[in-house]
Amino acid sequence: MFSSGIDAVVPMLCVTLAALAVMGAEAFRARGEQLPLGGLGVVGLVGAAISAVLLWNRNAVSFGVVVADNFGLFVTLVLLLVALLTIMFSSTVVRRDGLPAGEYYALVLFATAGMIMMATANDLLVVFIALEILSIAVYVLTGIRRDDSRAIEAAFKYFLLGAFSSAFFLYGIAFTYGLAGSTRLDRVGTYMAAQSMSGNPLILVALGLLLVGFAFKISAVPFHMWTPDAYEGAPAVVTGFMSTGVKAAAFAAFARVFLSVFEPFSGEWAPLVWLLAAATMILGTVVGVAQSNLKRMLAYSSIAHGGYLLVGLVAANQVGKAAILFYLLAYAVTNLAAFGVIALLGTREAANDELRDYAGLWHTRPALAALMTVCLLSLGGLPPTAGFIGKWYIFSAAVSAGYYGLAVIGVLTSVVSVFFYLRVVVMMYMTDRPAAIAPPPVSAVAMAALVASIAAIIALGILPTPVLDFAAQSIATIF
């Protein structure tokens, strides 16, 4: 199939090569010439997806630090889907907003490569470097509209808090290395299993610092301060990309490190993650209700969804494990589609992302309004959507693991969140006032991406079993 030694890095390699191809094409582009750079990226993503499928069930290990187990491959496929949809939405936005196509697509692909590496890394040093690749690419993407001072401010705030949290994460790696003598997860895991009774306080320090680092990256409360600003300031299509891709990659590494390596210490970290999950669900929902800007509201909503994922992590029993991966997929598709609609409704001059801009959307853009409605219902967790099934499995996992408190908080916050999602729906359908939005044209590619996402949301909501089985098989490889 592939040459033996590098199998596990082939998906990441395909995406990196596509990024290099985009950079090369941009460098030799004649002034004013339009190149299909997005298409070049899609070729790389498809190649990566094919190689990921071929690697399935093979548990390939490369260089001893990257392991393409089914868990990593499942997340890789989710990340490739995220990148593919992002590029399809971007085709319209890049042209409309006059974004630098070469830099934009190359950075999306570099970020995707970093995310894939993070999801499949079996070594804390590689996790760190992959995290930095994706972070740096996303900092720049946040400020890609550098003529917009809000975007640059958002990029800088994101950068500062990102670098700050990376330092914590790295300090945690230092203590882990100092204890286990290696950064490889298998060796650290062996060490931790042997030490589970020793009560060495340095293990708790290492664990705490790593937890803080991950909590920043998945924007768990109280480490979420950067999220609303970064999400609001960035172009909507980039917000969609980072609210799903970064979160999925960080969550994959988080699950890998905490559910396998630090599993012997779950008695110590589970209560902390419990607190993070509860605070994240509550704050994300309560503050989300008060927002008048749709992008900012969805930023808080994505914080809250991070909280639901954390519930799955705390209740890591047989149901919970598969639920985490299913939820990751359902959330990624839904959130990306929602931000895609926001991105497509903007114009170069105005983002049109205030709640009032959506008044009467049904009368001017019925298709987009209908698609947005499905996204919002899925985010709210109403049947028959993917979001409903995801939440159902997460909460039933929490109940069967005995975490009734978390399940109750989860259900209550979901109910409250339905209110603010429905508020947007009501705005779109019930308001008679002619919409403020001058309907911009939507390209066929972007529309195809939207329709495909909506189809996926409904399909996952009606026939979740195959994907759930798939998820259960995948996560079995790391526990």
Add this chain to the structure above:
Amino acid sequence: MTGDVLAFWGLALLLVGSALAVVLSKNLFHAVLWLALALTGTAGVFLLLEAEFLAAIQLLLYAGGIVTIVVFAIVVTERLVGERISQTSRRIAGGAVVAAALLGLIVSAIVERPLAPAEPSIGADLTRTIGELVQTRFVLPFELLAVLMLAALMGAVYFARPDD
């Protein structure tokens, strides 16, 4: 061995002192110079830890490279403003509490830690060993660094270049 001990305490004092000066200094240029001193002091500690190669890299890359970039950025931004960039302290209490709590936790854990076994010396040709390991066991992280640098350079050039 007393020479080592003396050097360690001297460097420790220098490091903590200059780090405090970076954080507390009122003048941005002074803060950068203190940072350069702290980074140079760290190179000294690396020497004590028998990491000669790293000490050299520390001076070249960190004390040389990063400090130069920072000075460059200050010069560029200061010219735009036309006045000295001021430093006004804020939220000292909050920062001090968080930092003290963190320090307390970590130091108490270190003090409590069971004694480590005797330390063998690294020996051998250090630079050669590092070079070989970077090309073998650490080759993937090393290649990833290339991707990282490429993305970072592209981003930095994009932000810093003037409008077309």
Add this chain to the structure above:
Amino acid sequence: MIPLGHYLIVSAMLFAIGTAGVFLRRNLITILLSIEIMLNAVNLSFVAFGRQFGSVDGQIIVFFVMTVAAAEAAVGLAIVIALFRHRESLNPDAFTSLKW
């Protein structure tokens, strides 16, 4: 020989000072400098631990971290320059369009 614990405590002090510096946040560039101090503290820990194991792994990791820190600093300072074109002030409190 100086015990490992001494190095770790110096490193923890540097890390705490850097953290405090980020919280004081008076100037965007100072915050960056504080983060550099934190990374430097972590590097010290890596080398001290590596010395304890008699292994060069710690030093190689530090070599990587330095490269990452340089890349981060380059991007950060480029954003500072871009920001400056819009704001002409580096005090984070001067940014009002997004809540800080």
